[in-house]
Amino acid sequence: MQSYTVQPAKSVRGEISVPGDKSISHRSIMFGSIASGVTKVTGFLRGEDALATLEAFRAMGVQIDDDGETVTIQGRGLHGLSEPTDVIDCGNSGTSMRLLTGLLAGQNFFSVLSGDKYLRARPMKRVVGPLAQMGARISGRAGGEKAPLAIQGSKLKGIDYDSPVSSAQVKSAIMLAGLYAGGETVVREPHLSRDHSERMLRAFGAHVETFPGGVKVRGGAELTGRDIVVPGDISSAAFFMVAALIVPGSDLLIRGVGINPTRTGIIDVLKGMGGDLELLNQRDESGEPVADIRVRYSKLIAMEISGEVVPRAIDEFPAICVAASLAQGTTVVRDASELRVKETDRISAMADNLRRAGVEIVETPDGMKITGVAALKGCAADSFGDHRIAMSMMVAGLVAQGETSVSDTECIATSFPGFVSLLEGVAQR
Ligand SMILES: O=C(O)C1=C[C@@H](OP(=O)(O)O)[C@@H](O)[C@H](O)C1
């Protein structure tokens, strides 16, 4: 297993861009594959998760070519996928597995989805349950709660589903099944989760209508292939935002980051903590807002993080925990029990690691209380096989006294290939 040792930095400076958005990359392959005509994607994230989705559609007969610049998908139309002859391996990717479950439920063939040990431990009933209400025939371990999932495609009918969780994966899985279902499919959620499926499906010509509290999809509409420019992933940029905020003397420009309002919880939180973040050169690319983000070192103060901002910052909590560890006062996180069912339990993983770095942390069922310290201690941190934990602890290492080793860092490649060299490139020593 690969580990990495981070040395403290004097400052974080320079101009960078981060790889393409993971959520948008997954969706570009899925929607391009079931559209008619060609879809060309630039800025595609060549991380393991999005590549698992790409390979899944190749296994269902879709021609997808990547010349290193552009990914070109020869769409096969709504009913043009063919039965995969082997188990589809979703690797570590919850997005691949949950969205594919929805999409495959309405096909006229059989398929099986599996993944690595982390993904096979994650909850799947949240999609299997509502899909069964639509008439889907899906079985899995623990009564359909755990992968592998076996999906016998069948005729679906629209439902009106009130989701107990604010989850874009649940919402998107039901919307994708809704494309194949008779009538209308409605999904409601407590707070708005990322809306990339809504935006992109509409751009492909699907009948998608959003309303306060939910989204409605009409089945049967043919999608049409189109060109997609994937913006930089704000979830990847988050590690650099936090790095620049906590290392004294830092000034960093991150170019071309997606700032869809359903994803900018991290900016709201860091600004709420007193962070100096500026959005420059705001523009629109393929129906998604984009900006350059300038971040300068700031003295941070604790805050309470709860409610509607939580789903808008869900993947950024490990990085937020690092910022909170250096903020003055006690940061309280609530309404974030979803963190316990990610690649690992991110509440306990960050509490464990930051305690090793000398921070006082109290875990609660749906969050944590983090009391900031003047300086972190270098320590032996554990990624627990989770990319976001690994990257967060490497960022923490930039301000620790002494060196910080992070175990099992291969997992970073799931979402952010090139992270280590990008971080080392801006860390001044
Ligand atoms: O739809 C998506 O692309 C994603 C949704 C989120 O998961 P949940 O829907 O489980 O919150 C997020 O954590 C994941 O990284 C990507």
Ligand SMILES: C=C(OP(=O)(O)O)C(=O)O
């Ligand atoms: C939770 C994540 O992804 P997924 O659910 O797709 O595995 C993530 O990238 O932080």
